[in-house]
Amino acid sequence: MKVTIKFFAGIAESVGKREHTIQVNQESTVKDILAVLIDEFPQAKDLIDKSMVSINHDFAKLDQKIIESDEIALIPPVSGGEEPLFEITNKPLSADQVIAKVSNNMAGAILTFVGTVREFTKGKKTTYLEYEAYPEMAIKKMKEIADEIKERWPDAKVAISHRIGKLDIEEISVIIAVATPHRNDAFEAGRYAIERLKQIVPIWKKEIWEDGEEWIGNQER
Template identity: 55%
Template sequence: MQISILLFAGLADVVGQSSIELELPEGATVRDLINRLAEKYPHAEKLIRNSAIALNQEYAEQEQEIHPNAEVAVIPPVSGGEKPFCSVTEKPLSADELIQKVTNPYAGAVLTFAGTVREFTHGQRTVSLEYEAYAPMAVRKMEEIGEEIEKRWPGVRIAMAHRIGNLRIGEISLLIAVASPHRNEAFESGHYAIERLKEIVPIWKKEIWEDGSAWQGPQTGPWDPLKKPGIPKKTNFKA
């Protein structure tokens, strides 16, 4: 059977085309497709084997059979590599910029979470918050969270950005953007990312009040950065 294959980004550049035709035997699997592509384009083999295959706009397993007339696409790693986009910055955060990091043709849902500086906590008035981070390690731990999410929810893309420095009431301190084929995975993985960030990412905040200030520790339980990630709770959203 002859199938049409869509190529994107760096892979399209290397091959020199955005779509190709390929002959495969009846009953061929995704694994067969990858091997055939690597054989036909040896100069792009590493990128091909690091890419994902989508069948009819859904990510496919290696042993999944390719049917005639299926829409086939080869999806190379995004954002210049396999790591999710993560940053710690003193600059104001932009939801639009973060959404652009995760949006892709196979995402049916894009979810964003913004953590903002609130004025009142348990009746006490906050004037501002001061955030401090061990920035290199914080970024690395955010990337680890992204890798955990990829294992639990294949096909989900996530980006995270945390602001440091002195933030006024109403300013955004944390942004998380998640893109997934279906909305259920977006809600689940987004919630997982927030909770894991609180557990293992070395970022601290000082609450500055009208009459004093204090560094705040974790508010969801004892501090234990070696704690293994738990099994995420399922939501009731249907994709």
């Protein structure tokens, strides 16, 4: 089937058009569409990686399937700036998007930590988790962690994204990306970041089991 994607702002300038039609199969998803666009417009890869996709005027998830009648648009970052390095969000997280925030021409390594929801904890079967945060303070503490890392590893660049709300088993709860010129520094700084996040960032999770539930502070995980 054929689908048409609308382009705006910097992406439209980069590809030289406002719309583009591609051929995809009946089972294609948003992720598949993005892969095709990056292949056809490699010069716009960075912007495409940072963009959201809307389907029929609503933001879409990467695994959402496309149908031929959909109105699809690529939405680049708004407000004329880069995406924030630190965020608390109720939207699904993407490792590629967080990596793109720290990628730079001085980086010889990018260490990525991805925390996911596991099914069993201390012998108890988890049904799902609920995350809650004090967003303003959490962002401030994430920035403090990045500042601490910069003091120890001056060339490091850090990005942290944490999801809140209901998360099912295997969904991503947190992503930390650390870019450094050398791989040893990336490993050390990445471990430092996740341990400090557990210690000082005000995020809580409720573990919902088959036979009960309990709120747990971030430092207790």
